[in-house]
Amino acid sequence: MCKLCIYSMDNLGYIEGIVFNGYLTDINKSNGIEETKCLISLQTEKSKFMKINLGNVDAKLCFKSLKGIAGAKLSDLVAVAPIININNSDKRFIESREIGNSINGYNLALMHWEDFEYLIREVFEKEFSKEGAEVKITQASRDGGVDAIIFDPDPIKGGKYIVQAKRYTNIVGVSAVRDLYGTVMNEGASKGILVTTSDYGRDSYEFAKNKPITLLNGANLLHILEKHGYEARIDLSEAKIYMNS
Structure with a gap:
């Protein structure tokens, strides 16, 4: 169903925008393996899209004016990153809770790991608020290496961001960074x-x-915390002494 049809049927005004991601499943000729790639991605706002006379536009120019993302030639089958790829039925998402008001002067290196994840979600929500982003936290027992997910609708730099939070007192090893890359x-x-x-x-x-x-x-x-009005601190030495006592 086309965007115009969906927007036209939205008589109650529930829909503000639509993201379309076009996927193709085909054989990768370099390795003979079937792969699914996103070849085209487009985000529209209802208020602007409804003003377009689709019968008189040039498809390529219209796509470009809407800041759609695609390879130079669709026939080249070049994969692109979807503008946004959200799974509203993701069972990992849980209700978040605000804890920022209780951390003033607190040593974050001593914070419970679960509270630390809630705090990261909270501050990232404020950091991305101007972009209209949504930040979800996941259930710890089955997060698949994902502590939080940011869905940024910005058509240029937005997308789906995977967040991992490590409340550590020691240096984070490169294995954690490799794991994050694999998760992405x-x-x-x-x-x-x-x-x-x-x-x-x-x-x-x-x-x-x-x-x-x-x-x-x-x-x-x-x-980032100070930027949004939080007055926390980090003292790794204090945390190590407390944990070893």
């Missing part, structure tokens, strides 16, 4: 974000280079 690929996400209270080694930064991965250390996290 498996989830069909646009980017992976790893957040920790500690830091990363040189091998982790080297692995993340030129990949859709962002590494946020303790200093980065405190900066």
